[in-house]
Every structure is written in structure tokens, then in C-alpha cells.
Amino acid sequence: MSSVQEVFSSFNDYLTTDQDIREEIRNSVRILEQTAREIMTLLQAIHQREGLKQVPTICQKSKEKFESVKAAYADLAGKFPLQHYYRFHDHWRFVTQRLIFLAALTTYIESDTLITREETAKLFGIEVEKGSGFILDLEDYLHGVLLLSNELSRLAVNSVTSGDYERPLKISSFLGEINTGFRLLNLKNDSLRKKFDSLKYDIKKVEEVVYDISIRGLMPERKIIKKELT
Structure with a gap:
């Protein structure tokens, strides 16, 4: 039978590993947050007097930035076992919602249409079906x-x-x-x-x-x- 000290020692190992994973996740999320700010700065040009005349250029630059988003999600997916997705989901939930908004805004000003969940997942380089990897x-x-x-x-x-x-x-x-x-x-x-x-x-x-x-x-x-x- 394990001693009390051994039991709590195993708990400490678990918590230390968990904290290390969360810190790695936070580092990846910071990159996503920075990229989201950069995309938002680009898209704010549409509110300027001549901004709507520059929509094709603005959208092209925005979509180029989403390549960095795709790379950041790929990095994030490697930080934890994907079966634990919802255990860590709160770390990237809000930045993901903001990036979805930015993707939707880019698509709308370019084509007057709503980006689908599948199109958004493809833009981010992630999946839509549970069990198939990092999901949207x-x-x-x-x-x-x-x-x-x-x-x-x-x-x-x-x-x-x-x-x-x-x-x-x-x-x-x-x-x-x-x-x-x-x-x-x-x-x-x-x-x-x-x-x-x-x-x-x-x-x-x-x-x-x-x-x-x-x-x-x-x-x-x-x-x-x-x-x-x-």
C-alpha cells in the first residue's frame, strides 16, 4: 500500500506536468492573439474614407496573415494530447472566436457572403469533426x-x-x-x-x-x- 507521501508526490507530478502544458499553450495563444491584432489593424482601414476602395488589397493582406494563424494552430495542436481538447479549450476559446470574426469580416467585405464553419476551419488549418484532430x-x-x-x-x-x-x-x-x-x-x-x-x-x-x-x-x-x- 502506498504511503500518504507517495500518493501526494504523484499528485504533484501530475500538477507540474499540467502546468507545463498550460504554459506551452499560453505561449502559442499569445502568437494567435498578436496575429489577430495585426489582422484587425489591417481591416480597420475599411472604416476610413477611402478604405472601401481598397477592399481587394485589404482582403489579400488579411488572408496572407491567416497563414500565420494556420501555423500557430498547428503548433498549438502539438502542445497537448488532442483527446484532451476540451480540458484546455478555455485557453484559446476567445482568441479563436475573434479570429473567426476576422475571417468572417474579410469574407463579407470581399464577397458579401458568410464564411462557413468548414471554410473557416480550412483557413485555420484545423478540423470540424470531433475525434479527427484539433477542431473548430x-x-x-x-x-x-x-x-x-x-x-x-x-x-x-x-x-x-x-x-x-x-x-x-x-x-x-x-x-x-x-x-x-x-x-x-x-x-x-x-x-x-x-x-x-x-x-x-x-x-x-x-x-x-x-x-x-x-x-x-x-x-x-x-x-x-x-x-x-x-
């Missing part, structure tokens, strides 16, 4: 998509300032589709539900922008359709 968690993807709405509501306002009166209408339609999609989901995650609630306020803000440019006669041929946000 579904809830993380949904969080990232919801982060997009606030940035697009800001873009709608700045587009008007730049003289682009068509873009707010496109953004309004796009966010309406996102809203409809989320209403199909049975959201039990409290943080997701709270973020989904904020989507409704962003939609309302964009609709106000669209309404304003409409009554000013800047888009007289367009009819504004209010969406019910109950």
Missing part, C-alpha cells in the same frame, strides 16, 4: 459570427460618411439573414443567447441608417422593409 468548435464559430454584427453596423454608418449609400442596405439584408438563421437554433448557451440579443440592436442601428438615407432621397428607388425583431 461549433459554439466558437457561432460566437465569431455574432461578433460580426457590431462591426458591420459601424461600417454601415461609415459607408454613408464615405458616400456609399448602397452598402448599408446590403448590410441590413445580410444581418437580417443572420438573424433568421440564429432563430432556427435552440440556443441553450447563456453567452450565445446574450450575444444574439445584441444582434437585434445592431440590426436596428443599421435599419435606422438605411431609413435615414432613404428619407433624405439618397436612395429613392429603394423601399425599406422593417424586420420584426421580437
Whole structure:
């Protein structure tokens, strides 16, 4: 029978190993956070007066930065046994959600479409199916998509300032589709539900922008359709 000291010695070995793994993970996550800041800095150019005219260049530079993201996730995946993914998931959850948002923003301003979970995973160099390796968690993807709405509501306002009166209408339609999609989901995650609630306020803000440019006669041929946000 093991002595008390032997039992606690084994616990200490376990905790030391666990702490070492977590420190290695934190080092990789810092690289992801730095890259996310760099991508965000690039994308902020769309809010400048001439920024929307530079969208192809901005998107190209953004996608080049995602090569560093792919390398960082590959490095991160080698820091721990992948069967323990959810044991360490909190370390990279928030930066992953932010990177999903940045990928979604890049795709939207380039093509007016929503990046899929599969396309995002491919961009990151990771998987979507559990058990196949380092995965892109579904809830993380949904969080990232919801982060997009606030940035697009800001873009709608700045587009008007730049003289682009068509873009707010496109953004309004796009966010309406996102809203409809989320209403199909049975959201039990409290943080997701709270973020989904904020989507409704962003939609309302964009609709106000669209309404304003409409009554000013800047888009007289367009009819504004209010969406019910109950």
C-alpha cells in the first residue's frame, strides 16, 4: 500500500506536468492573439474614407496573415494530447472566436457572403469533426459570427460618411439573414443567447441608417422593409 507521501508526490507530478502544458499553450495563444491584432489593424482601414476602395488589397493582406494563424494552430495542436481538447479549450476559446470574426469580416467585405464553419476551419488549418484532430468548435464559430454584427453596423454608418449609400442596405439584408438563421437554433448557451440579443440592436442601428438615407432621397428607388425583431 502506498504511503500518504507517495500518493501526494504523484499528485504533484501530475500538477507540474499540467502546468507545463498550460504554459506551452499560453505561449502559442499569445502568437494567435498578436496575429489577430495585426489582422484587425489591417481591416480597420475599411472604416476610413477611402478604405472601401481598397477592399481587394485589404482582403489579400488579411488572408496572407491567416497563414500565420494556420501555423500557430498547428503548433498549438502539438502542445497537448488532442483527446484532451476540451480540458484546455478555455485557453484559446476567445482568441479563436475573434479570429473567426476576422475571417468572417474579410469574407463579407470581399464577397458579401458568410464564411462557413468548414471554410473557416480550412483557413485555420484545423478540423470540424470531433475525434479527427484539433477542431473548430461549433459554439466558437457561432460566437465569431455574432461578433460580426457590431462591426458591420459601424461600417454601415461609415459607408454613408464615405458616400456609399448602397452598402448599408446590403448590410441590413445580410444581418437580417443572420438573424433568421440564429432563430432556427435552440440556443441553450447563456453567452450565445446574450450575444444574439445584441444582434437585434445592431440590426436596428443599421435599419435606422438605411431609413435615414432613404428619407433624405439618397436612395429613392429603394423601399425599406422593417424586420420584426421580437
